[in-house]
Amino acid sequence: MNAIGxxxxxAGGNNASGFLSRYAELRDSLxxxxxxxxxxxxxxxxxxxxxxxxxxWKYTNLxxxxxxxxxxxxAVQEADAGPVLDALLSTLGDENAASAxxxxxxGLLSDGLSRLPGSVTIRRTVPQPLPAGLHPMLxxxxxxxxxxxxxxxxxxxxxxxxxxxxxxxxxxxxxxWHARVSIALGAGASLSVLQIDQGTGCYLSNAAITVSVAEGxxxxxxxxxxxxxxxxxxALVHAQIAERGSYDVFNLALGATLARFEVHARLVxxxxxxxxxxxxxxxxxxxxxxTSVISxxxxxxxxxxxxxxxxxxxxxxxxxxxxVVARPAQKTDGYQMNQALLLSEQAxxxxxxxxxxxxxxxxxxxxxxxxxxxxxxxxxxxSRGVPVPEARAMLVQAFLLDAIELVQDEPFRQVLDDAIxxxxxxxxx
Amino acid sequence: xxxxxxxSGLRATIDDQGSPKEILRGVDLEIxxxxxxxxxxxxxxxxxxxxxxxxxxxxxxxxxxEVSFEGRDLLAMEPEERAAAGVFLAFQAPVELPGVNxxxxxxxxxxxxRRARNEPELDAVQFLKAARAEAKRLSMDxxxxxxxxxxxxxxxxxxxxxxxxMALLQPRFAILDETDSGLDIDALRVVAEGVKALRSPSFSAxxxxxxxxxxxYLVPDRVHVMARGRILKSGxxxxxxxxxxxxxxxxxxxxx
Ligand SMILES: Nc1ncnc2c1ncn2[C@@H]1O[C@H](COP(=O)(O)OP(=O)(O)OP(=O)(O)O)[C@@H](O)[C@H]1O
Ligand SMILES: [Mg+2]
Numbered sequence: 175m176n177a178i179g180x181x182x183x184x185a186g187g188n189n190a191s192g193f194l195s196r197y198a199e200l201r202d203s204l205x206x207x208x209x210x211x212x213x214x215x216x217x218x219x220x221x222x223x224x225x226x227x228x229x230x231w232k233y234t235n236l237x238x239x240x241x242x243x244x245x246x247x248x249a250v251q252e253a254d255a256g257p258v259l260d261a262l263l264s265t266l267g268d269e270n271a272a273s274a275x276x277x278x279x280x281g282l283l284s285d286g287l288s289r290l291p292g293s294v295t296i297r298r299t300v301p302q303p304l305p306a307g308l309h310p311m312l313x314x315x316x317x318x319x320x321x322x323x324x325x326x327x328x329x330x331x332x333x334x335x336x337x338x339x340x341x342x343x344x345x346x347x348x349x350x351w352h353a354r355v356s357i358a359l360g361a362g363a364s365l366s367v368l369q370i371d372q373g374t375g376c377y378l379s380n381a382a383i384t385v386s387v388a389e390g391x392x393x394x395x396x397x398x399x400x401x402x403x404x405x406x407x408x409a410l411v412h413a414q415i416a417e418r419g420s421y422d423v424f425n426l427a428l429g430a431t432l433a434r435f436e437v438h439a440r441l442v443x444x445x446x447x448x449x450x451x452x453x454x455x456x457x458x459x460x461x462x463x464x465t466s467v468i469s470x471x472x473x474x475x476x477x478x479x480x481x482x483x484x485x486x487x488x489x490x491x492x493x494x495x496x497x498v499v500a501r502p503a504q505k506t507d508g509y510q511m512n513q514a515l516l517l518s519e520q521a522x523x524x525x526x527x528x529x530x531x532x533x534x535x536x537x538x539x540x541x542x543x544x545x546x547x548x549x550x551x552x553x554x555x556x557s558r559g560v561p562v563p564e565a566r567a568m569l570v571q572a573f574l575l576d577a578i579e580l581v582q583d584e585p586f587r588q589v590l591d592d593a594i595x596x597x598x599x600x601x602x603x
Numbered sequence: 604x605x606x607x608x609x610x611s612g613l614r615a616t617i618d619d620q621g622s623p624k625e626i627l628r629g630v631d632l633e634i635x636x637x638x639x640x641x642x643x644x645x646x647x648x649x650x651x652x653x654x655x656x657x658x659x660x661x662x663x664x665x666x667x668x669e670v671s672f673e674g675r676d677l678l679a680m681e682p683e684e685r686a687a688a689g690v691f692l693a694f695q696a697p698v699e700l701p702g703v704n705x706x707x708x709x710x711x712x713x714x715x716x717r718r719a720r721n722e723p724e725l726d727a728v729q730f731l732k733a734a735r736a737e738a739k740r741l742s743m744d745x746x747x748x749x750x751x752x753x754x755x756x757x758x759x760x761x762x763x764x765x766x767x768x769m770a771l772l773q774p775r776f777a778i779l780d781e782t783d784s785g786l787d788i789d790a791l792r793v794v795a796e797g798v799k800a801l802r803s804p805s806f807s808a809x810x811x812x813x814x815x816x817x818x819x820y821l822v823p824d825r826v827h828v829m830a831r832g833r834i835l836k837s838g839x840x841x842x843x844x845x846x847x848x849x850x851x852x853x854x855x856x857x858x859x
Contacts, residue, residue: 554697555700557685559712559772560711562683568707568708572701
């Protein structure tokens with residue numbers, strides 16, 4: 175590890191060298207145990223960032239990450255971000271705007287703009303030791319992460335609603351940040367989180383989210399990814415769900431030029447449930463990827479996924495869903511559905527479902543559909559006087575409905591609905 | 604004389620596995636304002652094709668002829684413009700719209716048409732009141748407003764839903780493509796009432812049907828026989844009776 179401690183020259187051919195040399199500069203000023211970061215740096219030094227030959231990254235090319243030279247996250251003044259936050263809150267409806275919130279500015283928690291919840295414990299955290307063989311984006315996060323929070327809901331408590339807002343701003347040079355969020359629910363506890371990511375300029379937001387759901391607890395997590403048009407947006411969730419616990423996540427991907435939302439969920443107790451749903455609405459040259467690895471380790475668990483892609487222009491949607499059913503996980507119920515609506519000839523969907531089943535008494539199914547808007551339906555609407563843009567919007571909304579309906583928290587679902595309507599209005603104009 | 608609806612020499616083809624197939628082969632038809640006309644004719648003679656071409660469906664290519672509606676070139680208009688101008692087609696096979704709420708659909712349609720006609724839009728409350736009243740008049744269960752458009756509707760329910768749309772959109776020219784097929788006797792009367800309610804000196808209808816019964820209620824001003832993409836014969840209401848008694852064979856032979 176000696177290359178890291180000193181002032182290294184970027185390793186020749188290593189595509190993470192830009193990040194590594196910045197780490198070398200920042201190493202002594204970053205918070206927390208430096209050994210934890212060194213482990214991650216050593217891995218990146220050894221392996222670099224994955225290229226497309228790596229199976230898990232076949233459809234999503236990380237090249238823009240190493241072709242861009244990022245300068246870290248410049249500090250944002252709360253006074254500057256305040257109006258941006260207010261503008262955002264004013265679009266969320268009174269109930270949501272009044273909710274507790276954690277606000278990150280370029281990856282750093284803002285005490286002034288956050289409003290802490292009552293029944294939930296919030297702590298500042300620094301990277302914790304993680305097992306070897308890190309996910310490459312997690313390694314990057316672990317190496318450079320400058321701030322993070324741990325959200326804990328004590329056993330038996332309802333933590334209510336919590337907004338986790340990430341505002342990015344990179345006006346001058348490409349910036350990057352690597353926030354950390356850990357959410358832990360005690361036995362029987364519950365919490366509903368709405369995560370909103372948005373910003374301006376060219377930046378890399380690479381969040382790592384750890385979820386721990388104890389017995390009988392329930393976490394609802396909705397995410398609105400509305401990052402800047404030239405941003406790269408990564409969020410990686412590691413979730414562990416205990417007996418009768420449930421983790422329900424919905425990712426709405428609208429922004430960024432390159433995005434990946436990735437969930438690794440482990441059902442470790444009987445009758446646990448995980449739902450990884452999402453919608454990706456893309457245009458232009460956007461690429462968005464929803465990747466999930468769901469491990470059924472215990473019997474009688476349930477995992478469900480409904481993912482919808484609406485693709486315009488030359489956009490590309492990616493869905494990779496892997497379900498692994500371990501030998502003890504009898505009576506597993508696994509379901510996966512990926513659907514794409516291609517609104518242009520050049521749009522593309524890449525889907526890779528994978529089932530790895532070692533138990534014998536399981537019910538696992540997956541399906542996929544790809545299609546264009548139905549001309550007959552479109553004509554029916556037009557023949558009733560509905561102009562084409564409105565008719566298309568209605569049909570797209572109908573296509574998305576059975577995914578959006580899965581967002582159980584109604585005020586949060588409304589936010590996603592509105593975001594979709596706004597997205598669509600932007601296209602139709 | 605400026606006609607209400609005037610079709611002359613209308614020809615249309617459809618793409619049949621790469622080569623054009625001619626379906627309408629010179630249709631001539633005049634429908635004056637305030638009249639109800641009926642079209643009868645064997646299966647596959649082009650009746651639905653005519654109704655689609657009049658409402659602007661793009662799969663058909665018009666290769667000849669003209670259609671003027673209240674002095675405007677109908678064929679140059681987009682489907683939604685035709686709807687705004689007052690053309691309405693009750694589909695032979697109404698389309699299912701999964702995920703689209705029926706009341707929402709109806710309100711969007713009504714307001715789109717009202718906007719195009721420079722009339723004030725209806726808010727949700729006004730609209731629901733109007734829709735419920737019409738549904739009641741058509742003996743439709745108001746529950747159907749809450750369901751997805753035509754999804755899981757029975758054949759007859761779909762047809763009633765078409766008539767409900769017609770009632771709410773208040774067209775000036777309605778084409779009913781076998782709206783009577785698959786209806787029970789009560790529903791048939793309801794459909795006929797739906798058309799009668801719109802009857803006025805400035806409303807006309809073209810009723811495509813295989814059955815005499817609807818015409819008994821409606822009493823058309825003219826009956827046309829269509830075969831092989833053309834109007835072969837036209838006459839008064841007695842023509843429908845004659846067809847019912849004799850079938851098409853005689854007409855086709857006579858015209859050939
Ligand atoms: N997409 C298509 N490809 C090929 N042929 C078609 C297509 N659509 C319609 N046709 C043909 O055009 C002809 C006219 O069809 P149309 O539906 O207009 O008949 P119709 O008079 O309404 O019949 P029916 O009384 O059975 O409703 C038929 O022979 C039909 O097979
Ligand atoms: Mg027909």
